[in-house]
Amino acid sequence: MSRATLLDTAHDRVKDLDWEPDYVFGEARYPTRYKIPKKTKDPFKHLVRQYCAMEREKDDRVYGSVSDVCTRTRSVSKVQERWGEAMKLMLTAVPVAEYAVQKSMALLIEAVDNAELRQGYLAQMMDEQRHYSQEYYLARYFAKYWKDPHGFAMGIKHKSQNLFFRPFRAGFIDTMVNGDPIMSCLGHPLIAETAYTNPLFVAVTELAAANGDDVTPSVFLSIQSDEVRHMANGYATISALLSEPDNLPILQEDLDDLWWQTSRFFDPFLGVIYDYFPKVRASRSWAEYWDEWIWEDFGGSYLARLEPFGLRPPATFAQSRDNVRVAQHQAAMFAFAAWPLQFFRFDVPTPADFEWLEGKYPGYWDENSTFWEMYEAMADPAEGAAVLGVLGSIGRLPTLCRMCQMPAIFPKISEPTERIVKKGDRWEAFCSIECERIFDKAPHRYMGYTPFFERYDGWDLADIVIDQGLVRADGKTLVGQPRLDTDRMWTVEDLRRCEVTIEDPVRLYVEEMEAEAEADR
Numbered sequence: 046m047s048r049a050t051l052l053d054t055a056h057d058r059v060k061d062l063d064w065e066p067d068y069v070f071g072e073a074r075y076p077t078r079y080k081i082p083k084k085t086k087d088p089f090k091h092l093v094r095q096y097c098a099m100e101r102e103k104d105d106r107v108y109g110s111v112s113d114v115c116t117r118t119r120s121v122s123k124v125q126e127r128w129g130e131a132m133k134l135m136l137t138a139v140p141v142a143e144y145a146v147q148k149s150m151a152l153l154i155e156a157v158d159n160a161e162l163r164q165g166y167l168a169q170m171m172d173e174q175r176h177y178s179q180e181y182y183l184a185r186y187f188a189k190y191w192k193d194p195h196g197f198a199m200g201i202k203h204k205s206q207n208l209f210f211r212p213f214r215a216g217f218i219d220t221m222v223n224g225d226p227i228m229s230c231l232g233h234p235l236i237a238e239t240a241y242t243n244p245l246f247v248a249v250t251e252l253a254a255a256n257g258d259d260v261t262p263s264v265f266l267s268i269q270s271d272e273v274r275h276m277a278n279g280y281a282t283i284s285a286l287l288s289e290p291d292n293l294p295i296l297q298e299d300l301d302d303l304w305w306q307t308s309r310f311f312d313p314f315l316g317v318i319y320d321y322f323p324k325v326r327a328s329r330s331w332a333e334y335w336d337e338w339i340w341e342d343f344g345g346s347y348l349a350r351l352e353p354f355g356l357r358p359p360a361t362f363a364q365s366r367d368n369v370r371v372a373q374h375q376a377a378m379f380a381f382a383a384w385p386l387q388f389f390r391f392d393v394p395t396p397a398d399f400e401w402l403e404g405k406y407p408g409y410w411d412e413n414s415t416f417w418e419m420y421e422a423m424a425d426p427a428e429g430a431a432v433l434g435v436l437g438s439i440g441r442l443p444t445l446c447r448m449c450q451m452p453a454i455f456p457k458i459s460e461p462t463e464r465i466v467k468k469g470d471r472w473e474a475f476c477s478i479e480c481e482r483i484f485d486k487a488p489h490r491y492m493g494y495t496p497f498f499e500r501y502d503g504w505d506l507a508d509i510v511i512d513q514g515l516v517r518a519d520g521k522t523l524v525g526q527p528r529l530d531t532d533r534m535w536t537v538e539d540l541r542r543c544e545v546t547i548e549d550p551v552r553l554y555v556e557e558m559e560a561e562a563e564a565d566r
C-alpha cells in the first residue's frame with residue numbers, strides 16, 4: 046500500500062471517530078440559515094499532528110530570520126522612510142483582520158455539522174493565531190529599530206476609534222463575525238482571503254523589497270503559504286452549499302452584499318498604500334495589480350467555475366473594477382487632509398510621484414492638482430492653516446456612511462453617490478445606494494457606531510487629537526505629521542492656531558433643508 050493510500054486511510058479513520066456532542070448540535074449557539082451536507086471532501090486531508098510539525102518548521106524559519114539575521118544587520122534602518130510609515134498602517138490593520146477570521150473559524154467549527162469541513166476550519170483557526178502573532182512580532186521589530194517608532198503601539202487602541210479603522214472594523218470585522226457563521230466564511234476565506242491576500246501578502250512584498258524592507262517579505266510570504274489552505278476552505282464550503290439547491294438564493298444574496306462590504310474598504314485602503322506610500326515604485330499600479338489578482342484570477346478563474354452551478358459573480362464586481370481607477374485617489378486626498386487624526390507620518394508627494402501617477406492614470410493631474418498644491422503649501426506649520434479646516438470652510442465635510450463608515454466621496458469627491466435619508470426618527474447618511482440597501486435589511490447591526498463627525502460635532506480639531514491620544518510623550522507634539530521632516534513637527538498649539546472646528550455634515554445638511562423649507566413657507 047502506498048504512502049498516499051495509507052494517509053487517506055488514516056484520515057478517513059480519524060473522521061469516523063467524530064462525534065456530535067449535545068451541547069453543540071442539540072441547541073446550536075450559532076445557528077445558520079444554510080443547509081450543510083454531513084459528508085463532503087476535505088481538500089487537504091491534514092491531520093493535526095502533521096499540521097503542527099509543518100507549521101512549527103515555518104515558524105522556526107521566520108522568527109529565526111527576524112531575531113537573528115535581521116536584528117544583527119539592522120535591516121529596518123535601510124527601509125525607505127515613507128514605506129516604514131506605511132507599515133504602521135499595515136501592521137495595525139492586518140493582525141486585527143487575522144484575529145477576526147480566527148473568531149469566525151471558531152463559530153464555524155461549532156455551527157457546521159460536517160467533520161471534513163470542521164477539520165479545515167480547525168487548521169485555519171490555528172493558522173490565524175500564528176499569523177497575528179508573527180505580524181505583531183514584526184511590528185515590535187519595526188518599533189525597536191525604526192527612527193520614529195511612535196504609532197506602532199497604537200494599533201489595538203485605534204482600531205475602534207480611528208477615523209480610518211472604524212470603516213475597517215464596521216465593514217469587515219464586526220459585520221461578518223456577528224452574522225450568520227456561514228456568511229462569515231463567505232466573507233473571509235471566500236472573498237477576503239481568496240481575492241485580497243495575493244495582492245496583500247504577495248504583491249506587497251515586491252513593494253517592500255524595492256523600498257529596502259527585507260523583513261516584511263519573510264513574514265508575509267510565510268503567511269501566504271497558509272492562505273492556499275484558507276482559500277480551499279472557502280471553496281470546499283461553497284461547494285458544499287451548492288450541493289443543496291435551497292442554499293442558492295441566499296448564497297447569491299450574501300455573496301453580493303459581502304463583496305460590496307469587503308471591497309468598499311479594501312480597495313481604497315490598499316490602493317492608497319500601493320499608489321502613495323512607496324518611494325521606489327513598482328512596475329504596476331494598484332489598478333493593474335487589481336486586474337491581475339482580482340479581476341482575472343479571482344473573477345475569471347475562481348468565480349467563473351461556479352457559474353455552471355447557478356452562482357453568478359457579485360452584482361457590483363464590474364463596478365468595483367471601475368472604482369479602482371479613481372477611488373484610491375479620492376481616499377488619498379481625504380486621508381492626507383485628515384493627517385492630524387492619524388498615528389503615522391505622511392509624505393508630501395513629489396513631481397516624480399505625480400509623473401508616475403499621471404502615467405498610470407491619465408488625466409490624474411488635471412483632476413487632482415488643486416488639492417495637492419494646497420496640501421504642500423499647508424504642510425508647514427508656519428502657514429497656520431490645516432487642509433481639513435479649508436475643506437470644511439468651503440462646504441461641509443464629507444458625510445460618513447452609517448453602514449460602512451467610509452466617507453461619501455466615491456467615485457469622485459466632486460460627484461459622490463451620497464444619500465442622506467430619514468430612517469425612523471434619525472437622519473442617516475450613506476455613501477451609496479448599495480450601503481443603504483444592506484443597512485435596510487438589518488439596521489440594528491450597524492447602529493452601534495456613532496459616526497466620527499457626529500461624535501466630535503463642535504470640537505476643535507486640536508481637542509479631538511488630544512482626546513484620541515495622538516500626542517507624543519512630550520505632551521505637545523502630534524504623532525501624525527503631514528510630512529517626513531522631523532526638524533519642525535506640528536504641535537497641539539500649531540493646530541489650535543488653525544482654528545478648525547469639526548461640524549457634523551449630516552446636521553448641517555438637515556439644518557440647510559429646514560432653513561430652505563422655512564424660507565419657502
